[in-house]
Amino acid sequence: MTFPLEHPSLWLILGLGILFGVFLEAGGLGSPRKLVAQLNMRDWTVFKVMFTAIVVAAGALLVSEQVGLLAGAQLKVQTxxxxxxxxxxxxxxxxxxxxxxxxxxxxxxxxxxxxxxxxxxxxxxxxxxxxxxxxxxxxxxxxxxxxNERETLASLSSLPGWLILLGLVALAWAGFHFSAQFESRGDGVIEAKNLTD
Known part of the structure; x- marks a missing residue:
């Protein structure tokens, strides 16, 4: 097969996408009940997954820049x-x-x-x-x-990347703590194994 998978990195992207889908299903996120429970503030799994992904990606980008694997100018930042x-x-x-x-x-x-x-x-x-x-x-x-073109949190705030990452981690921690309070008031987290419909 050539197009659309002629470039080797596209196979990696496809593989990562499939792996991401497997983890979404394993966490029960393939069920609409999970997202609706998030919007009702009963089950904060979606929030936790998204914020964890943001923190991990931001950390990986920062480390990649620090060790010279990636230059900030190489990133495509949309206007x-x-x-x-x-x-x-x-x-x-x-x-x-x-x-x-x-x-x-x-x-x-x-x-x-x-x-x-x-x-x-x-x-x-x-x-x-x-x-x-x-x-x-x-x-x-x-x-x-x-x-502005190539606008990022760092360019808007003039703060170093490590401080922004620290702020994201603090926000994630606060969000996880806050969400646990909501979940403890209701029925708690909907376990993936209990999602049968």
Whole structure:
């Protein structure tokens, strides 16, 4: 097979994606009940997974820069468009609340036999096609609120990377502590083995 997997790194990306999906399913995130429980503030697994991924990625980038494996200039940092990001985030959030899936967990749900995930994916692809056909009408919104090129937390705050990472770790710790309080008030975490529907 050549295209689309002609470049060796694409095989690595595919393998990591499959591994990520396996871990999502093992954690019960292929079930819409997990995401809905997060939105109801009963089960904070989604928050914990996402914040852990952010801290691990930030730490890996910082260490890679410090040991010379990666230069900051090599990273592709997109120019932020704040109004478009807010609108897209709101639409994604509404879709996640209604469907109980995000794009990644919908694929995991479909591959584990959840029919509702198929409808979610069809709706998601339909939304993308509609936007692609009418995106010219949204150009004003898309380019409004444009930030600086290569804008990062470090460039915005003028703080060193290690201090930003320390702040992220502190936020994660506080979030984990705060979420444990919520989980202890209700039914607690929904265990993956108990997700049968």
């Amino acid at each position: 932020p468009f704040y109004w478009a990001m807010a609108a897209g985030g709101a639409l994604l959030g509404i879709g996640m609340a209604v469907g109980g899936y995000c794009p990644g967990t919908a694929v995991v749900g479909l591959l584990t036999g959840r029919l509702d995930a198929l409808f979610f994916i069809v709706g998601m692809v339909g939304g993308v096609l509609i936007f692609a056909n009418y995106c010219d009408a949204f150009q004003g919104l898309f380019f409004a609120g444009m930030g």
